[in-house]
Amino acid sequence: MGRIKQGLDYFPMSTSFMHDRIVRRVMKREGDAAFATLVETLSYIYAGKGYYIPASDEFYDELTDSLYNTDLDDVKRIIALAVECGLFDSGLFRQYGILTSADIQRQYLFITKRRSSSLIAPAYCLLEAEELASYHTSPNSKNSAEDADNKTGCDVTPTADTVTSTTDSATSEAEMSTLGTQNKEKQIKTNQNKLNHLSDSPQGENGGGKILKRRKVMTQEEIDNLQPPSDGTQRNFEGLLENLRSYKIPPSEQYAIILKSNFGAIGNPVWKGFSNIRGSNGKIKLPGHYLLSVIN
Structure with missing residues (x-):
């Protein structure tokens, strides 16, 4: 050979x-x-x-x-x-x-x-x-997609089995949608708790009893000590921090990017943003702002 x-x-x-x-x-x-x-x-x-x-x-x-x-x-x-x-x-x-x-x-x-x-x-x-x-498309996944397209194009007559299968599938999708919504709400609450934890909330004396929230100024040391949640999501948190530091992005912007990217989740648009910054040859002057615009 x-x-x-x-x-x-x-x-x-x-x-x-x-x-x-x-x-x-x-x-x-x-x-x-x-x-x-x-x-x-x-x-x-x-x-x-x-x-x-x-x-x-x-x-x-x-x-x-x-x-x-x-x-x-x-x-x-x-x-x-x-x-x-x-x-x-x-x-x-x-x-x-x-x-x-x-x-x-x-x-x-x-x-x-x-x-x-x-x-x-x-x-x-x-x-x-x-x-x-x-850059790599799995041949098996490509063939499976083609088979699925062919099957959809050929099987146009519904039967009792296909109707039952469709009903079960719809029920399963509804359950998955409900679980997905619950997980999303849980993640939002988790992120909100983190924001509240990092905020000072003094009682205003002349503000009619209103609580004035002031965001804490993050330091690079605090950013480096952050830990991603253990929720089974695939992440490259270390790679995210390394990229943020390499472009000299301020800690406050780093923190916002970390939260919005779900701590560097694989597949998040933030990685495409880094790729575009590298390919711009220095034309992107505010990388932190650019990344936030990409993942918003």
């Missing part, structure tokens, strides 16, 4: 790549030769492993040989500057000596999503679990 191809035969490039802020910063310091070096590096990445390449001496030598009027020292300096500016992930470069990025991995998975196997090594992966899952 032939070996499954890992690399790509082609890769798309944005028409604004040359005008990208990071690319222009590298070119400003290293000249026009930097553009050819970066494009050739991307070609090596996509054609080789598909989403990364080890920055070894052999790689630098081959890259230098494929370029004109650019020596080995120039190539290494350009690549190092690209890593420093964020075109490639600096953490993986320092730890594993590889060149990759979240955008490169995202592009690789999009192009290879029809393959039976197009996985990214966990140690190198820069994407969230739910985003990874969006």
Whole structure:
């Protein structure tokens, strides 16, 4: 059996790549030769492993040989500057000596999503679990959906069995709807209790006996000490906190995002929001406000 191809035969490039802020910063310091070096590096990445390449001496030598009027020292300096500016992930470069990025991995998975196997090594992966899952559609679930569509299109004559089954199904759905409503109300009450617990409620002397609620100012330490509820919901709370801290979102906004995302529940729109922020290349200036608008 032939070996499954890992690399790509082609890769798309944005028409604004040359005008990208990071690319222009590298070119400003290293000249026009930097553009050819970066494009050739991307070609090596996509054609080789598909989403990364080890920055070894052999790689630098081959890259230098494929370029004109650019020596080995120039190539290494350009690549190092690209890593420093964020075109490639600096953490993986320092730890594993590889060149990759979240955008490169995202592009690789999009192009290879029809393959039976197009996985990214966990140690190198820069994407969230739910985003990874969006690139892989289970063949069984696809076939099941097609079978269900075919069955719906063919079985148009009702029988006693199908009527009974439909009635049972409707009853079951009604019960599930009731349970879902109860769980939702319970969650709302839980969140409200947390808000009340974190609020000061002094008795107003001149306010006609009204209670004035003042929200407590959250600190980063209090945010870090929060614990998600044990209700069986799949979450990535640690990943949520790490992302919130990395974008320097104020603790008060962090707390609102934590509650609205159900403590980083898997599948919550907050994860898509983080992905959009990363893909904006710094154009989203208020990430906290943006995330709140996404999950509201």
